[in-house]
Amino acid sequence: MCGIAGLFAPDLDHGTLTRHAQAMATALAHRGPDSRGVWTDGAAGLALAHTRLAILDLSPAGHQPMVSASGRFVIAYNGETYNTEELRAALPPHNWRGHSDTEVILECIARFGVEETARRMNAIAALAVWDRVERKLWLMRDRIGVKPLYWAQFGDLFLFASELKALRAVPLWQAEINEEARALYYRFGYIPAPHAIWRGVRKLEPGTILSVRAGEAPRLTRYWDLRAVAAQGLAEPLSCSEAEAEERLSALLADSVRRQRVADVPLGAFLSGGVDSSTVVALMGADGTVPKTFTIGFDDPALNEAPFAEAVACHLGTDHTTLTVTEREALEVVSRLPELYDEPFADPSGVPTAVVCRLARTQATVALSGDGGDELFSGYRRYMFGLALWRCIARLPRPVRVLGGAVLSRIPHQIADALGRAMPNGPPVRAFGHRLRRIGAILANGTFPRLYDEIVAMWRDPPLSHPVAVPDCADLSPALSPLDHMRLFDQLTYLPEDILTKVDRASMAVGLEVRVPLLDHRVVEFAWSLPEAWNLAEAGGKRLLRRVLYRHVPRALIERPKQGFSPPTGEWMKGPLRDWAEDLLSPAALDQAGLAAGPIRERWHAHLSGRADELYHLWTVLMDQAWRRRWL
Numbered sequence: 001m002c003g004i005a006g007l008f009a010p011d012l013d014h015g016t017l018t019r020h021a022q023a024m025a026t027a028l029a030h031r032g033p034d035s036r037g038v039w040t041d042g043a044a045g046l047a048l049a050h051t052r053l054a055i056l057d058l059s060p061a062g063h064q065p066m067v068s069a070s071g072r073f074v075i076a077y078n079g080e081t082y083n084t085e086e087l088r089a090a091l092p093p094h095n096w097r098g099h100s101d102t103e104v105i106l107e108c109i110a111r112f113g114v115e116e117t118a119r120r121m122n123a124i125a126a127l128a129v130w131d132r133v134e135r136k137l138w139l140m141r142d143r144i145g146v147k148p149l150y151w152a153q154f155g156d157l158f159l160f161a162s163e164l165k166a167l168r169a170v171p172l173w174q175a176e177i178n179e180e181a182r183a184l185y186y187r188f189g190y191i192p193a194p195h196a197i198w199r200g201v202r203k204l205e206p207g208t209i210l211s212v213r214a215g216e217a218p219r220l221t222r223y224w225d226l227r228a229v230a231a232q233g234l235a236e237p238l239s240c241s242e243a244e245a246e247e248r249l250s251a252l253l254a255d256s257v258r259r260q261r262v263a264d265v266p267l268g269a270f271l272s273g274g275v276d277s278s279t280v281v282a283l284m285g286a287d288g289t290v291p292k293t294f295t296i297g298f299d300d301p302a303l304n305e306a307p308f309a310e311a312v313a314c315h316l317g318t319d320h321t322t323l324t325v326t327e328r329e330a331l332e333v334v335s336r337l338p339e340l341y342d343e344p345f346a347d348p349s350g351v352p353t354a355v356v357c358r359l360a361r362t363q364a365t366v367a368l369s370g371d372g373g374d375e376l377f378s379g380y381r382r383y384m385f386g387l388a389l390w391r392c393i394a395r396l397p398r399p400v401r402v403l404g405g406a407v408l409s410r411i412p413h414q415i416a417d418a419l420g421r422a423m424p425n426g427p428p429v430r431a432f433g434h435r436l437r438r439i440g441a442i443l444a445n446g447t448f449p450r451l452y453d454e455i456v457a458m459w460r461d462p463p464l465s466h467p468v469a470v471p472d473c474a475d476l477s478p479a480l481s482p483l484d485h486m487r488l489f490d491q492l493t494y495l496p497e498d499i500l501t502k503v504d505r506a507s508m509a510v511g512l513e514v515r516v517p518l519l520d521h522r523v524v525e526f527a528w529s530l531p532e533a534w535n536l537a538e539a540g541g542k543r544l545l546r547r548v549l550y551r552h553v554p555r556a557l558i559e560r561p562k563q564g565f566s567p568p569t570g571e572w573m574k575g576p577l578r579d580w581a582e583d584l585l586s587p588a589a590l591d592q593a594g595l596a597a598g599p600i601r602e603r604w605h606a607h608l609s610g611r612a613d614e615l616y617h618l619w620t621v622l623m624d625q626a627w628r629r630r631w632l
Contacts, residue, residue, distance in 0.1 A: 002064070003028030003051040003508070004076040004128055004149075005161035007170060008137050010214045014042025021047035023169040028162060031078070031508040034058075039065035039074055044135045045214065048128060049166075050076040053511055055263050055366060061098025068110045069094065072133050075106045078162055079125025079147050080515065082259035087120060114138045115209055118223045122259070122520065126204070128160060138211050143224040143521045144372075145193070145206030145496030148504055151218070152201040158212055163505075164342040167201065168631070176200075177632075182344070182624070183470045186462035189346035189620050190501065192473040192493040197343040206496055224521065230488050231477070233528030242534055242544070249526060250548045256520040257283040257368070265365035268292030270356060270514075271318070273308030275379070275542050275549055275558060276370030278316075280517050282552035284368065285316050293318040294360045294367070296325050296352055300568055311557050323359045325352065330567050331576055337623065338630035340505045345627075346458065346620040347502055348569045354506040361510040371499055372518035375490045376527040378541035383486050386455050387537055389439065390448050390482050401443045408440025448482045452489065458620045463596045483537055491524075570615035574608055581618070584625040593628055595621065 005024035007017065021038040029036065032051025040047040050064040065076045081087070081101040088104050091111060097103060101123075108117040109129055124146035129138040139160055141149045151160040154173045161167050168175060181195040193203035204210055207224035238245055257280060261267060269284060271277050271293040284291040293313050297306030306322050313320035333351045340354065360367045374380045393401060439454050446454075454460065462470065474492045476485055500516070507514040517523075527535065534544055549558065573581050583589065585604050590597040600621055607614035 002053050002078040003031030003162045003166070004049070004078045004126065005166040006046070006048040006076060006128055006137075006159070008046050008158035008212065008214070009156060009172070010045035011156055012045055014040055017042060017045065017047040020170045020172070021049040024161060024166040025049040025051050027166040027169040030511065031162060033511045035063055037063055037065055039067070039076075041074075041130065041132060044132070046130055046135075046137065048074060048076045048130060053365070053508075053513060055080065055265055055513055057098040057100035058264055059098055062100035062102060064102060066102055066106055068106050070110055072131065073106060073110050074130045074132065075102060075109070075127060077102045077105060077125065077127040079123055079127070079142065080260075080513070081105060081121050081123040081125060082256075082262070082520075083120075083122040087117075090120070114140060114211075115221065115223055118209060122522070124515065124519075126162065134213070136211055136213050138209060139204055140209045140223075141204045141206055143207045143226075144491075144500070144516075144519045144524065146500050146504070146516060146519065148501065149204040150196060150201055151204055151210060152198070153212075153218060154200055156214070158218075164196070164198065164201065167198070168342075173200070175631075179464070179466075179468045180471050183462045183464065183468040184473060185344045185346070185624065186459040186464070186620060187457050187470050188473075188493070188498075189458045189616070190494075190498040191343055192497045195471065195473070203497075226491060226524070227476075227488070229525050230480075230484070230528045233525065233530075234480075234484065236529065237531045238529050245530065245534060246544055246547045249523075249544050250551070252520070252523050252526055253279065253517065253548060254283050254286065256517040256523060259520075260368060260515040260517050263366045266292070266363060267366040267368070268294060268360055268364035269318075269368040270360065270370065271295050271309045271313055271320070272305050272370070273310075273312045273557075274305075274370070275540075275546055276373030276518060277309075278312050278370075278553055278558060279373070279545060279549045280368050280370045281312070281318060282316055282549060283517075285318065286552065291316075291318050292363055293320045294356060294363075295320070295322045296356045296359060297322060298325055298352075298567060299327075303566070303568060308557070308560065312553060315553055315557060321359065321363065323355070325355050325567070327572070327576065329355060331572065334577065334580075338627045340509050341501070341623075341627070342631060343627070344620075344624040345498075345501065345505075346616070346623045347498055348566045348615070348619055350502050350506065351567050351569070353502050354509070357503075357507045357512050357514070358510050361512045365511070366513045366515065367507070368515050368517060369503060370518060371503060371516045372495065372523075373542060373545060375487060375495050375499075376518065376524060377543070377545045378483060378487060378535050378537040380486075380490075380537070380541070382455050383483060383537035383541065386448075386452055386486060387482055390451060393443060393446070393451070396443075405440045405443030408443065411440070449476065449478075449485060449489075452482075452486055456489075456494070458616050463599050463621070465591075465594045465596050481532070483532070483535075569619060570607070570613060573615070573618065578608075581622055584622050584629075585618070589625060590621075593625060595624075 018040045025036045028051045032053045034052045034054040036051040048065040084101040084104050125142045126147040126149040176199040178199040181191050185191050193205045209221045212218040269281050295309035297304040333354045587597045603614040606612040
């Protein structure tokens with residue numbers, strides 16, 4: 001993986017363009033510690049910047065920005081392409097300079113164009129291509145959104161970069177908070193594409209290509225549409241037997257893992273001992289190789305998955321490393337979060353993710369991850385909870401729903417949290433008590449999309465002093481079943497902008513490339529074609545994926561209550577993080593940030609007293625406040 005950036009400003013001279021591009025590259029140095037380069041077309045007002053993490057072809061032949069053999073096209077590329085040899089075979093005989101996937105992609109673009117090349121690629125990638133003849137800039141982001149890409153246009157200035165900090169390195173625009181994006185952040189704990197925290201800046205959405213010429217507005221084109229994939233899969237489900245479907249999934253995953261193991265540097269995998277990561281690791285070693293695997297654990301047995309991972313690693317015979325994270329190590333990561341995530345980002349599992357990436361980097365430059373299994377194969381506990389709750393709501397006569405809603409919306413937080421803890425396997429959704437009260441508020445006239453919005457929301461009403469309307473972030477068909485609504489919503493928003501963003505920033509901060517075999521677009525398309533009976537959320541979901549895994553790992557090593565990947569952040573806020581939190585949550589600090597101090601301070605006192613678990617509400621505020629102190 002790498003970092004890419006650039007600017008398109010016809011009024012700037014060659015030296016100024018180069019200077020700004022160099023500053024952007026410096027801001028992205030952590031993404032590419034092996035080399036960096038800048039390429040400038042002064043006559044057109046275009047500069048590209050690149051920082052390289054060398055994975056394939058470690059020689060200078062893989063250096064970027066790279067110019068095509070014809071001299072017409074120039075590319076800055078961040079990612080990995082897994083069908084390079086097929087793409088190479090589709091090209092005429094060529095005098096290749098090296099064996100990097102970048103060179104193959106560049107020559108495919110020269111022959112087929114950007115859009116056709118994007119459709120042919122099996123990749124996690126974000127790239128920029130400059131056409132020197134047409135003086136046209138192209139940007140592309142991969143189908144699922146594994147790799148990030150931001151862009152902005154301010155008058156005649158067009159900017160793009162892998163991370164926002166590279167845009168901030170160009171002092172030609174004024175950074176102002178986008179309050180609508182901030183309201184979205186408070187709703188979800190992350191900012192879904194195409195929104196971004198700075199006004200005028202946007203995320204390029206997954207599966208999308210942008211093209212722009214001087215003096216023209218950018219043009220956006222989708223080359224792959226997840227909504228269309230879901231609609232087609234649901235309309236034309238597989239007609240084979242479940243055993244045949246299992247065989248197809250096994251073959252798809254084996255091929256994906258095989259392709260994603262290709263590297264000229266040491267490679268390993270994250271292993272939690274759950275279904276997803278265990279499946280990836282089992283397939284890595286299916287040919288007799290010994291994968292390196294990495295797990296982190298916590299001192300708290302209720303949070304520690306390390307023994308489960310070690311049992312799976314022992315069965316599969318991996319070269320396994322476990323690191324038990326001390327409180328001090330985790331707290332050190334908290335102070336670095338605003339630098340890692342240069343937008344407000346409220347997922348507490350960012351802390352252990354940063355730690356496990358740092359551990360993996362000591363022995364590998366590439367790591368495979370099991371991300372994506374929950375979204376594709378109905379693995380989240382909130383899916384089961386949402387379906388059960390909706391079935392109850394739908395059966396109730398309206399008067400009973402109104403009465404039940406009134407009761408639930410008035411349950412004290414402490415009692416509601418106790419009810420959640422009494423449920424089998426613990427509460428199925430975070431901050432259970434508060435969500436139970438909010439769910440009560442929509443019993444009388446709610447729809448399932450609104451119910452799910454309540455289940456996943458951090459703050460239903462953002463605690464801003466001057467309320468802002470929260471934009472819609474996923475326009476989904478009302479014809480979707482409740483389960484398919486949840487899966488598609490998460491695949492469009494939560495997966496790329498929380499899960500994959502978390503892993504990208506944490507891994508690239510230490511120069512580690514993370515690959516996601518379960519999110520090969522062929523696997524995504526396959527998952528949407530499964531008949532509903534084979535992809536239910538009950539019993540932990542992942543019915544077909546489990547059947548593939550149990551070919552390699554005994555069921556007894558896997559079947560256990562699902563655990564999250566979060567440290568005891570709520571308890572730390574009462575202990576070693578209390579002074580830090582109190583400072584950020586002081587009335588003066590909240591008022592200065594345009595936040596309503598009353599409801600926030602009320603939750604803070606309830607959390608400290610133990611009357612309610614307010615971790616997710618408060619962590620959302622704390623990460624916004626910490627981010628503001630770093631970047632404003």
